[in-house]
Amino acid sequence: MDSEKKDRPSEKPPEKPPEDQLIIPETLPLLPVRDVVMFPYMIVPLFVSRERSVNAVDAALTKDRLVFMATQKDVSKEDPDPEDIFDYGTVGMIMRMLKLPDARVKILVQGLARAQVKSFLQTKPFYMVEIIKVKEPQPDRVDLEVEALMRNVREVLEKMASIGKVIFPEVMMVIENIHEPGRLADIVAANLGLKIEEAQGVLEILDPLKRLERVNELLTKEYQVAQMQVKIQTQAKEEMDKTQREYFLREQLKAIKGELGDTEEITEEIEEFKDKIKKAKMPPDVEKEALKQADRLEMMHPDAAEATLTRTYLEWLVELPWSKSTRDTLDLQRAMGVLDADHYDLEKVKERILESLAVRKLKKKTKGPILCFVGPPGVGKTSLGRSIARAMGRKFVRISLGGIRDEAEIRGHRRTYVGALPGRIIQGMKQANSQNPVFMMDEIDKIGMDFRGDPSSALLEVLDPEQNNAFSDHYLNVPFDLSKVMFITTANLADPIPGPLRDRMEIIDITGYTEEDKLAIALKYIIPRQIKEHGLTAKLISLPTGTIKTMVNEYTREAGLRNLEREVASLCRKVARKVAGGKKELTEITPDNIHEYLGAPKFLPEAEQEEDEVGVATGLAWTPVGGEILHIEATTMKGKGQLTLTGHLGEVMKESAQAAFSYARTKASELGLAEDFYKNMDIHIHVPAGAIPKDGPSAGITMAATVISVLTQTPLNKDIAMTGEITLRGRVLPVGGIKEKCLAALRAKIKTVVLPERNKKDLDDLPKNVKEGMKIVLVKHMDDVLKVVLKKEAKPGKKQAAANKLPARTRPPM
Numbered sequence: 001m002d003s004e005k006k007d008r009p010s011e012k013p014p015e016k017p018p019e020d021q022l023i024i025p026e027t028l029p030l031l032p033v034r035d036v037v038m039f040p041y042m043i044v045p046l047f048v049s050r051e052r053s054v055n056a057v058d059a060a061l062t063k064d065r066l067v068f069m070a071t072q073k074d075v076s077k078e079d080p081d082p083e084d085i086f087d088y089g090t091v092g093m094i095m096r097m098l099k100l101p102d103a104r105v106k107i108l109v110q111g112l113a114r115a116q117v118k119s120f121l122q123t124k125p126f127y128m129v130e131i132i133k134v135k136e137p138q139p140d141r142v143d144l145e146v147e148a149l150m151r152n153v154r155e156v157l158e159k160m161a162s163i164g165k166v167i168f169p170e171v172m173m174v175i176e177n178i179h180e181p182g183r184l185a186d187i188v189a190a191n192l193g194l195k196i197e198e199a200q201g202v203l204e205i206l207d208p209l210k211r212l213e214r215v216n217e218l219l220t221k222e223y224q225v226a227q228m229q230v231k232i233q234t235q236a237k238e239e240m241d242k243t244q245r246e247y248f249l250r251e252q253l254k255a256i257k258g259e260l261g262d263t264e265e266i267t268e269e270i271e272e273f274k275d276k277i278k279k280a281k282m283p284p285d286v287e288k289e290a291l292k293q294a295d296r297l298e299m300m301h302p303d304a305a306e307a308t309l310t311r312t313y314l315e316w317l318v319e320l321p322w323s324k325s326t327r328d329t330l331d332l333q334r335a336m337g338v339l340d341a342d343h344y345d346l347e348k349v350k351e352r353i354l355e356s357l358a359v360r361k362l363k364k365k366t367k368g369p370i371l372c373f374v375g376p377p378g379v380g381k382t383s384l385g386r387s388i389a390r391a392m393g394r395k396f397v398r399i400s401l402g403g404i405r406d407e408a409e410i411r412g413h414r415r416t417y418v419g420a421l422p423g424r425i426i427q428g429m430k431q432a433n434s435q436n437p438v439f440m441m442d443e444i445d446k447i448g449m450d451f452r453g454d455p456s457s458a459l460l461e462v463l464d465p466e467q468n469n470a471f472s473d474h475y476l477n478v479p480f481d482l483s484k485v486m487f488i489t490t491a492n493l494a495d496p497i498p499g500p501l502r503d504r505m506e507i508i509d510i511t512g513y514t515e516e517d518k519l520a521i522a523l524k525y526i527i528p529r530q531i532k533e534h535g536l537t538a539k540l541i542s543l544p545t546g547t548i549k550t551m552v553n554e555y556t557r558e559a560g561l562r563n564l565e566r567e568v569a570s571l572c573r574k575v576a577r578k579v580a581g582g583k584k585e586l587t588e589i590t591p592d593n594i595h596e597y598l599g600a601p602k603f604l605p606e607a608e609q610e611e612d613e614v615g616v617a618t619g620l621a622w623t624p625v626g627g628e629i630l631h632i633e634a635t636t637m638k639g640k641g642q643l644t645l646t647g648h649l650g651e652v653m654k655e656s657a658q659a660a661f662s663y664a665r666t667k668a669s670e671l672g673l674a675e676d677f678y679k680n681m682d683i684h685i686h687v688p689a690g691a692i693p694k695d696g697p698s699a700g701i702t703m704a705a706t707v708i709s710v711l712t713q714t715p716l717n718k719d720i721a722m723t724g725e726i727t728l729r730g731r732v733l734p735v736g737g738i739k740e741k742c743l744a745a746l747r748a749k750i751k752t753v754v755l756p757e758r759n760k761k762d763l764d765d766l767p768k769n770v771k772e773g774m775k776i777v778l779v780k781h782m783d784d785v786l787k788v789v790l791k792k793e794a795k796p797g798k799k800q801a802a803a804n805k806l807p808a809r810t811r812p813p814m
Contacts, residue, residue: 024091024113028068029056030120030127032080037199038069038090039186042111049104050079056126057094057105065094068115068131071200082127087117088204091131114203136182136206146181149212153188156219163230165222167191182208185215192222270298273314281323286478290317309415316422316430316476325435325484329393330361342387343380344521349373349508353388356486367465372444372489372502375510378560381490382442384510388488389438397432399424402443407453410462412475422475425462429480436484444501445491456498463487463504512559514743514767515552522548526565534572541575542588543568550591553747554601571597612718612791615710619702620723620744620753622737627744629721632687632699634706639682647687652697656726657685660704663730663782664711671712683707698735700726701754701785708786715791720777721745722754722789730782738762742770754779754788 031053033046048054060067070089072080096108114134122128154175161167171191178184189202198218205211277290293310300307329335332354339350356369373381382398389396404410404424412423421427428439447456461467462482470479491497494507513521527543556563574597575587589597619630643661645654661683668675685703701724709716723741725733734756745753757778763771779785 024066024115024131024133025064027121027128027130028066028091029059030085030117030129031056031060031067031069032072032085032127033069034072034075035196037071037194037196037203038092038109038111039190039199039203040090040111040113041183041186042090042190043095043108044111045106045108047100047104047106052079052124052126054105057097057107059126059128060094061097066112067092067094067109068117068129069109069111070117071196075196082120082123085117086200088134088200089115089117090203091115091133114206134206136208138180138182138208146209146212149209149216150179150181150184153184153212153216153219156216156223157188160219160223160226163226165226180208181212185212188219189215192218194218267298269311270294273297273318276318277314280318280320282317283322283479286317286322289478290314293317309420313415313475316426317478320426320430320480321433321435323435324433326394326437328357328360328436329391330357332357332361335391338391339387342390343384344524345513345517346380346384346510349384349510352506352508353391357392367483370463370465370487370489370505372491372494372497372505372507373510374491374494374507376492376512376559378558378562379510379512380560381510382440385438385440385488385490388486392438392486394486395432395434395437396440397428397437398440398442399428400442401455402446403448404455405448405450407455407458408474410455410458412473414474415477420475422473423458425471425482426473426476426480429482429485435481436486438486438488441487441489443491444489445493445496456501459501460504463489463501511739513561514770515549515747516767516769518552518561518564519545519548521561522552522564522568526561526568530565530568530572534569534576536572536576536579539586540579540584541572542586543571544588544590546591547589547594550594551598554603555598557603567598612715614713614715615706616718617702617706617709617716617789618718618721618748618750619699620721620741621698622740627737627740627742629744629748629750630687630699630702632685632702632706634683634685634703634710636681636683636710638680640680641678642682644682644684645686646684649687653687653699656697656700657703659726659728660700660707662728663704663726664707666728667708667730671708673711677711683710697725697733698723698737698741700724701732701779701782704782705785705789709790712790716789717752717791719750720752720754720789721748721750722785724754724756724759724779724785726782732756732779732781732785734758739765739767742766742774742776746770746774751775752777752788754785756780 031048036044038044048057056067068089069092070085070087073084073086074080077084090111091113092109092111094107095110098106100106114136115131116134118130118132120127120129157167157175158172161172168191171187175184175187178187185202185208189199192215194202202211202214202218205214273294274291277287277294280287282290293314297307297310297314300310335357336350336354339346339353343350352369352371359366373384375381385398386396408423410423410425412426413420422430425439429435429437432439441459444459447459449455461471465483468482468485471482472479489505494502497505523545527548531537531541551564551567555567558564571589571594575589578587595601615634617632619632621628621630643657645657649657664671665678668677685706687699702722704726705716705722708714721741723735723738725735727733738755738759739762742753751773752775754777757780760778763776777788779788
């Protein structure tokens with residue numbers, strides 16, 4: 001049943017209670033009502049629409065017009081069950097009935113007496129219930145306490161009416177003429193607009209005095225709430241009156257300024273600036289300076305040059321993110337998913353980012369980390385910063401520091417200069433519009449310096465967590481907090497970065513990718529992206545795994561992936577041209593026909609040795625584009641003990657050769673050589689690919705092994721590569737680039753590598769497939785190297801006679 005309550009009781013109360021005039025039967029039709037609790041003496045219009053309720057009304061009208069009304073417990077239930085209806089209700093009489101065109105029925109009902117459901121006799125076509133009429137105890141007389149309570153109820157109700165509560169005058173007249181506490185409680189409760197639970201609670205209180213006390217409590221609470229509403233409305237009205245008064249005063253002030261010749265635009269602009277300053281939530285000192293500059297601007301002539309400078313300064317202040325920040329995404333699994341989706345491998349970097357997020361999750365206020373990604377071009381340093389921002393849910397901003405020579409690029413120019421602007425840091429923060437972006441500074445190793453200052457020294461404050469919470473830009477001349485920013489710098493080499501600046505950053509090396517890495521990245525990222533960018537589909541172009549390997553080995557030589565992506569793009573362009581010309585079938589590019597698209601191979605792998613040879617050793621070298629194998633050759637000839645070095649060698653490499661030769665001389669007796677063997681012979685050490693500069697200590701043991709091999713005429717094992725620095729005492733010192741060198745050996749199909757024992761810690765960085773497919777021999781001394789690399793069948797000392805005859809052995813063919 002749908003009901004609309006009109007809280008309007010009868011204008012004139014009956015002289016006697018209705019229940020005293022009527023005999024109420026024990027069984028009555030039940031009319032469930034919602035949104036209202038019926039009280040005795042209430043006259044309420046109700047709209048009846050549910051079929052069961054309409055049938056109950058019809059049944060009542062055919063008899064004595066009496067119906068039992070009880071409230072539903074759950075208002076939203078359309079067809080209530082017996083347990084969904086309160087037991088206590090009111091017996092009412094249907095005074096009028098009107099059938100509406102939409103099949104609903106409108107009735108006017110007057111409450112007669114309380115009653116309680118004893119049992120349900122039927123449920124269809126309507127509820128028929130057996131009821132127990134509730135007999136209320138009537139007090140013998142009204143004592144002073146009851147009279148005072150009744151007066152208090154009337155007075156509070158009058159006060160509520162006086163402050164705006166809608167109570168009809170007829171109701172107030174009825175209440176004045178009621179002298180029974182129970183009846184007074186019912187009529188007041190019916191007109192208070194109580195909640196269903198509160199009203200039902202009043203209905204179920206049978207004792208009139210207790211019921212009136214409960215109504216008095218509810219009435220007092222409603223009065224207090226109404227008073228608070230009035231207070232709030234009064235405050236709002238006073239505020240509006242104050243605002244209107246200020247508005248009129250401002251309008252008068254504008255009129256006066258207009259008469260004096262001042263323009264309105266400058267006033268509006270100043271008010272707009274002050275409003276933006278308040279909304280920016282600046283630190284107190286900064287806000288004070290901003291308001292001071294706004295007041296100065298108000299006093300200036302709008303066409304003055306200084307007004308333009310001040311206006312620009314204020315625009316920068318209000319547009320900076322003084323209090324804006326983004327919320328970090330602290331879901332570690334989601335962050336890891338984002339990093340894995342954007343980048344292959346790079347486990348150390350990903351682990352470091354997840355550690356930062358974990359710390360942020362445990363402690364909300366932490367200083368932003370300052371990371372430096374060091375690695376060759378094209379390995380994904382910049383794109384990794386973008387992925388980090390996406391994983392953390394932060395804004396991303398990037399600046400390039402390459403070629404910067406002016407300190408003002410970092411700190412900004414002072415406002416006294418014409419065309420002054422803030423530095424790149426503050427400009428980046430404005431671009432990010434957030435206090436905590438991921439701020440990437442590329443090419444930090446390529447900063448220069450001249451007479452205009454040293455930008456790297458200016459970066460010391462930016463990249464120092466202890467200082468950057470109050471970074472001072474020359475243009476702003478107020479402190480700006482950079483402590484929440486996550487700074488990421490990139491560099492190709494760490495050596496050119498000044499020491500103090502390098503000390504402030506956490507260096508993370510990003511080495512080049514292996515052939516297997518490049519293959520996986522090409523299949524997962526590069527090829528799908530290039531196919532999409534060129535308007536192709538997988539049905540039009542096919543690049544098998546063998547084709548990608550051919551491109552990696554013969555058409556690119558780099559640590560990163562830029563050239564590989566260019567070559568893939570070149571293939572896609574050529575296929576796109578065929579498709580645009582009308583060819584719709586699949587184009588498969590294989591290792592056999594790739595030269596038709598990309599031309600002849602640009603790089604050829606180092607030729608493999610066909611057999612073990614005397615004086616030819618295989619070394620390992622590190623380059624910016626990865627590791628490579630290096631064949632070092634030596635030969636002896638008749639001479640006067642000179643050592644000749646060729647192959648465009650650097651100073652360090654030359655010194656390694658001198659140390660190797662000196663070591664061989666000190667070991668002459670152990671090697672079976674004459675003490676003065678070097679007086680009548682010259683030794684020539686050559687490193688092929690002479691046009692390529694070479695330097696570094698990595699070839700020390702390789703040169704020593706080559707010299708000893710040619711002196712003792714003992715072949716060197718062609719299937720063993722080696723790297724390590726040698727001392728005059730023969731100790732083997734550690735070197736760098738172990739991962740790249742081992743990968744180079746694996747590409748050259750060399751399965752055994754000799755490394756310094758102190759490089760054992762670097763073996764943890766080797767990929768799993770390299771460890772499983774290669775034998776690593778760790779050595780401490782040059783004697784250990786010779787035991788491994790020299791062929792067993794020709795031991796040192798057996799060729800002394802041949803060595804003394806000084807054979808003129810030529811360089812073996814490559």
